[in-house]
Amino acid sequence: MGAHAVVTIIDRQGQTRSYWAPWASPDYLVPAVAEFVAWADQQQYRLTADTWLAFADTYPGTLPREDVTGTAAADPADVGDLDYRYELVMHDDSRALRLRVFQLRDPGGQPRSYLFDELTRATLFGEAARLCDLLADRADQRPGDAALADSDAWRRRAKQFRQLHSSRVVTALAANLGATTTAATFAEPYPSIVIAGVQVVTYTAVDGTVHIAVYPGDADTWSRRPDGTPAVRITIEDTVVYGS
Numbered sequence: 001m002g003a004h005a006v007v008t009i010i011d012r013q014g015q016t017r018s019y020w021a022p023w024a025s026p027d028y029l030v031p032a033v034a035e036f037v038a039w040a041d042q043q044q045y046r047l048t049a050d051t052w053l054a055f056a057d058t059y060p061g062t063l064p065r066e067d068v069t070g071t072a073a074a075d076p077a078d079v080g081d082l083d084y085r086y087e088l089v090m091h092d093d094s095r096a097l098r099l100r101v102f103q104l105r106d107p108g109g110q111p112r113s114y115l116f117d118e119l120t121r122a123t124l125f126g127e128a129a130r131l132c133d134l135l136a137d138r139a140d141q142r143p144g145d146a147a148l149a150d151s152d153a154w155r156r157r158a159k160q161f162r163q164l165h166s167s168r169v170v171t172a173l174a175a176n177l178g179a180t181t182t183a184a185t186f187a188e189p190y191p192s193i194v195i196a197g198v199q200v201v202t203y204t205a206v207d208g209t210v211h212i213a214v215y216p217g218d219a220d221t222w223s224r225r226p227d228g229t230p231a232v233r234i235t236i237e238d239t240v241v242y243g244s
Contacts, residue, residue, distance in 0.1 A: 002022065002023060003022075003023065003024060003025035003083040003084055004020075004021075004022055004024075004081050004082045004083050004084075005020070005021055005024035005025070005029070005064070005082060005083060005084040005085065005086060006018050006019065006020050006021075006064070006068060006073050006074065006082060006084075006085055006086070007019050007021070007024065007029070007063075007064050007085075007086040007088055008074065008076070008085070008086065008087050008088065009049045009052060009088050009089075009090060010087065010088065010089045010090070011048065011049070011089075011090060011091070011092065012091045012092065012093065016069065016074070017049040017067065017069050018067070018068050018069045018071075018073065018074035019052075019063070019064035019065055019066055019067060019068065020064055020066045020068045020073055021063075021064030021065075021066065024064055024084060024086070025083070025084065026084065026101050026116065026117065026131070027131050027134065027135060028135075029063075029064075029084075029086065030099070030101075030117075030119070030124070030127055030128050030131055031128040031131055031132055031135075031157060031161070032062045032063055033063070033088070033099060033124065033128075034124050034125050034127075034128035034161055034164075035059075035062065035128075035157075036052065036055045036062070036063060037097065037121070037124065038125075038160075038164055039055055040055070041095070046092040047090035047091065047092050047095055047097060048090065048092050052065075053065055079104050079105075079111040079113070082104050083103070083104055083105055084101060084102060084103055084104060084116075085101075085102040085104060085113070086099060086100065086101055086102070087099070087100040087102070088100075095121075096120075096121070097120065097121055097124070098118065098119070098120050099117075099118070099119045099120075099124065100115060100117070100118045100119075101115070101116040101117040101118070101119075102114065102115055102116060103116040120173075120177065121170060121173050122170060122173045122174035122177050122178075123174075125161045125162070125164040125165035125170060126161070126162070126165040128157075128158075128161040129157075129158040129159075129161035129162045129165060130158075132154045132155065132157045132158035132161065133154070133155065133158045135151075135154045136151040136152075136154035136155045136158065137151070139151035139154060168222065171222050172196075172223075175195055175196040175220065175223075176195065178195075179193055179194065179195040180193070180194050181193045181194075182194075184203070189203060190202075190203045191203070196219060196220045196222075196223045197216075197218040197219045197220040197223070198214065198215065198216045198218070198219050198223075198230065198232070199214070199215040199218070200212065200213070200214050200215075201213045201214075201215070212234070214232055214234070216230040216232055229244070230244075231243075231244060232244045
């Protein structure tokens with residue numbers, strides 16, 4: 001656990017707060033961030049630096065909370081004795097987040113910064129589960145190591161994270177982030193987007209009318225109703241004009 005790191009929290013307005021910890025390797029920090037997000041969601045707290053500190057104070061030893069904002073340690077270009085930097089963007093209104101993990105040293109210990117991992121709500125809980133399984137296996141291999149705790153405890157956490165990862169909220173977000181768009185070309189002048197297996201094609205006719213065509217036949221299983229049909233809702237200026 002002896003990885004020195006700084007977590008910099010960035011809000012929607014671009015303001016930053018930075019916190020240092022002597023133990024924050026990704027194996028431990030990513031599950032801790034996932035627990036923080038799940039806790040904030042459950043308590044309906046806004047995703048802010050103050051909520052981060054509230055969680056750290058409620059559960060000591062989980063999140064970095066030594067404030068180094070404004071010091072050299074907060075400078076993204078400074079390596080010093082750090083092993084990792086984390087950039088956590090959190091939007092308190094939409095509850096969006098992105099965690100970027102930067103490893104600051106090469107295998108030989110020499111300074112070399114590169115992006116190690118990038119997570120959003122769509123991937124955070126799944127990665128936290130994977131890391132908890134990794135720590136559980138490590139604990140089985142090193143029984144009696146107090147730093148690793150009980151392997152069963154890690155596996156219970158992994159199970160909880162997988163349940164969160166499989167929730168409809170996370171699944172829907174992953175579908176949104178995974179949507180693919182196809183631009184119009186001279187031969188196929190109909191731009192389209194495919195989201196959760198549903199294709200939406202839109203184009204402008206010669207009379208100026210904007211046409212929207214929806215093809216839901218390949219909708220993902222999770223988005224279908226009990227009778228197997230996909231639900232489609234179309235709104236114009238916040239007014240629902242079609243719903244199935």
